[in-house]
Amino acid sequence: MKKFAFKPNGSLYPWRFRLVIALLGLCCVAVTWRIVELHVLDEGFLKNQGDKRSVRHxxxxxxxxxxxxxxxxxxxxxxxxxxxxxxxxxxxxxxxxxxxxxxxxxxxxxxxxxxxxxxxxxxxxxxxxxxxxxxxxxxxxxxxxxxxxxxxxxxxxxxxxxxxxxxxxxxxxxxxxxxxxxxxxxxxxxxxxxxxxxxxxxxxxxxxxxxxxxxxxxxxxxLSIDLRLQYLAHRQLREALQEFEARAGSIVMLDVRTGEVLAMVNHPTYNPNNRAHLKPDMMRNRALIDVFEPGSTVKPISMSAALASGRWSPTDQVNVYPGTLRIGRYTIRDVSRAPGGVLDLTGILLKSSNVGMSKIAFDIGGPALRETMQNVGFGQYTGLGFPGERVGNLPSYREWRQAETAALSYGYGLSVTTMQMAQAYAILANDGRKAPMSLLRINEKPGTQQMIPEDVALTVQGMLQQVIELPGGTFRAQVPGYHVSGKSGTARKTSVGSKGYKEDSYRSLFAGFAPSTDPRIAIAVVIDEPTKGGYYGGLVAAPVFSGLMSNALRLLNIAPDNLAEMQQVELPTVDAGEERG
The missing domain is CATH 3.90.1310.10 (Penicillin-binding protein 2a (Domain 2))
Structure with a gap:
């Protein structure tokens, strides 16, 4: 029997041994080459890798x-x-x-x-x-x-x-x-x-x-605002809310010629530097977000529509006796009775006659009223680009009934913001021309667009001046040394969650401009729910307008247009010694 002899050291399969040795040799050569390459030929690689682990941006x-x-x-x-x-x-x-x-x-x-x-x-x-x-x-x-x-x-x-x-x-x-x-x-x-x-x-x-x-x-x-005027408006509004114990309020002041917002304030307000106890309702910019029925402050716009129609002139008269007007199941009432029961157009504004305004509106029609109100910016964005701004509501009916036409003419059935109301009066003050509104400072006078016929706007300006200055007018809005034009309003507040209006809940309103002979500033004032001392716009909001307008006109160095004749006073002679003393 032949014996099997074992050959150590890979002699049984010599080619396998040689292959393994060759592969190990190649690996050593590859590793050695890579080391040489990294440290000699491509030395930046390791440095870059190190930097990546320590360099930060x-x-x-x-x-x-x-x-x-x-x-x-x-x-x-x-x-x-x-x-x-x-x-x-x-x-x-x-x-x-x-x-x-x-x-x-x-x-x-x-x-x-x-x-x-x-x-x-x-x-x-x-x-x-x-x-x-x-x-x-x-x-x-x-x-x-x-x-x-x-x-x-x-x-x-x-x-x-x-x-x-x-x-x-x-x-x-x-x-x-x-x-x-x-x-x-x-x-x-x-x-x-x-x-x-x-x-x-x-x-x-x-x-x-x-x-x-x-x-x-x-x-x-x-921005377009003047911080001095902003402080004045803030103080004036705060004092009015304290005096009449009102819930809230807002004021907007515009440059009539440029459309710039010179001041815009609201109460209640908050301190943006410390918002630890900030309540959401304090953040609301009421001048641009809160909408309301403007009441009698819209009557000058309605009167502009009547004059623009060509069917009415300032001397025309309207019988408003007995101070009430029945339309179906609704009764329109006047707060102030007209002597003799007859008023011209200026008298309708002066007495703020809802009956007189309604009869004029019946004659010109609801579409004419709506068109003029739309022309002055009601129911539209102001173009300020402010977050959350609301457009309000300007109704449009397929068939205008008398109740809807009448309500629109004296400021009910629509909703506006304080900013829109200020813009409407700025257009009247600018001879019927609309300047684009801006929250940013404007260096050049912008182009304007004629929205109300110029002769109509000039006529309404004169009528609103008489509303302030004639006996029985809104005398609390007068500004010493200046002719001013404006209109007060008192609007009932609607109920939330139910139809109709709240009991004993009102907004006191006033809007106007000055000087009447060359208008420069338009102001709108809204006082929400005054609870003490009265609630009529002429009593609550008009003094706010007067105080703010008086300070603003003087601060901006706008020349007075209603100075009494200067009295010549002869001063006694003073000798040199007395003068030095």
């Missing part, structure tokens, strides 16, 4: 654009602040420094430690955002491991509650949330930059390498 904050009034007074500015953040996995081991850190942050130690322990497995939490630089630097001066800072900006509103509804505010990330801040957010917001830095694995800064991209600050915005 840190954002450079860009401040938001400034908002100013028409004269450059700041309404919204961005100030530098420090945001303090921490790496809990590092800070959790620094318990001996927690008391000092909590005190510097202005927080309770127990709250601070509880929050830190609940986030111990995380690598990032905010400790406190938007600290003033001095306080933030005091925190960083403690040099607590795991505590870091970020440069940011905080929005500040120097005018506070005075311009809050107009300017609005931003959130914690500097994004517009309300008002102009929201409407022009893309224009105001800045573009952050980038800075290249070297950091270690714990995020600590080793070296500031370079600025990759410069930050671009936001664009500034100059």
């Amino acid at each position: 840190v954002p450079i904050p860009a401040h938001r654009g400034q908002i100013t009034d028409r004269n450059g007074e700041p309404l919204a500015v961005s100030t530098p602040v420090l945001t303090i953040w921490a790496n809990p996995s590092q800070l959790i081991n620094q318990q001996q420094q927690w008391p000092a850190l909590a005190e510097a942050l202005g927080t309770d130690l127990s709250t601070f430690s509880q929050r830190l322990q609940s986030n111990a497995d995380k690598e990032f939490i905010y400790l406190r955002r938007r600290m003033v630089p001095a306080a933030g630097e005091a925190v960083m001066a403690l040099k607590v491991p795991g505590v870091y800072s970020i440069e940011e900006y905080r929005r500040f509103y120097p005018a506070g509650e005075v311009a809050a509804h107009l300017v609005g505010f931003t959130n914690v990330d500097e994004k517009g949330q309300e008002g102009v801040e929201l409407a022009y957010d893309h224009w105001l917001e800045g573009l952050p930059g980038k800075r290249q830095v070297l950091q270690d694995r714990r995020g600590r800064l080793i070296k500031d390498v370079q600025v990759v991209k410069n930050a671009r600050p936001g664009n500034d915005l100059a």
Whole structure:
């Protein structure tokens, strides 16, 4: 029997042994070549890989654009602040420094430690955002491991509650949330930059390498309002609400010639710098959002429609006796009885006769009334671009019944905003021409569009002046040294959730312009639910108009047009010694 002989060292299959040795040799050559390549021929690769693990791009904050009034007074500015953040996995081991850190942050130690322990497995939490630089630097001066800072900006509103509804505010990330801040957010917001830095694995800064991209600050915005007039309107409205214990109110002041909004205030208001106890209804810009029936303030617009029709002239008379008018199951009533029962067109406005206005409306028809009201901006956007603005309601009927025509003529059955009412009177004051409205400062006088015939507008201007100045007129709206034109109104408030009107619930209204001989300013005043001392527009809203208009005309250096003749007074002679004394 032949024995099998075992051959060690791969002699049984020599080719396999040689193959394995060859493959191992190739691997060694490949590894050796790669080492030579990385360290000699392509040495930048390892350096780049190392940098990728330590180079970071840190954002450079860009401040938001400034908002100013028409004269450059700041309404919204961005100030530098420090945001303090921490790496809990590092800070959790620094318990001996927690008391000092909590005190510097202005927080309770127990709250601070509880929050830190609940986030111990995380690598990032905010400790406190938007600290003033001095306080933030005091925190960083403690040099607590795991505590870091970020440069940011905080929005500040120097005018506070005075311009809050107009300017609005931003959130914690500097994004517009309300008002102009929201409407022009893309224009105001800045573009952050980038800075290249070297950091270690714990995020600590080793070296500031370079600025990759410069930050671009936001664009500034100059509003049309005059902060001085805004303060005056704010004070005037606040005092009126306190005197008559009213629920709310709004005022709008316009430049008749340019359509610029010179002032827009609302009450109640809020402080945008401290919104800790802010209620939602305090944020509402009532001048542009709240709609209401304008009552008798719409009668000059209805009178313009009558005069424009060619069927009526100022001397025409209307019999309003006995002060009531029955239409089906509705009865129209006049508050003030006309002597003799006959009124001309100026008398209808002076006495605010619903009966007289209704009879004129029956003659010209509902469509003519609606067309004129639409021409002055009722039922349409003002073009201001303000967030949440409402257009109100201007009805259009396939068949105009007498009740609907009459109600529209004396300000019921439609709804408007305070801004729309101010715009309508600005058009009357501008000889029937409509200037585009603007919340931004205008450097050149804009083009206008004729919405009411010029002769009609001039006639109505004169009629509204007599409404203020004739005996029995709205004397509380008079302004010493100036002729003013305007019309008061008192509108009942509708019930919410049911038909009809509330009992003893009114809006007091007044709208007008001055000086009558060359109108420059139009003002609309709305006082919501006065509960003390009366509720008629001529009693509650007219004095607000008078006080604000008086101050505004003098502040803007508009020449008086109703000065009494100057009396010549002969002064006694004074010798040189007395004059020096």
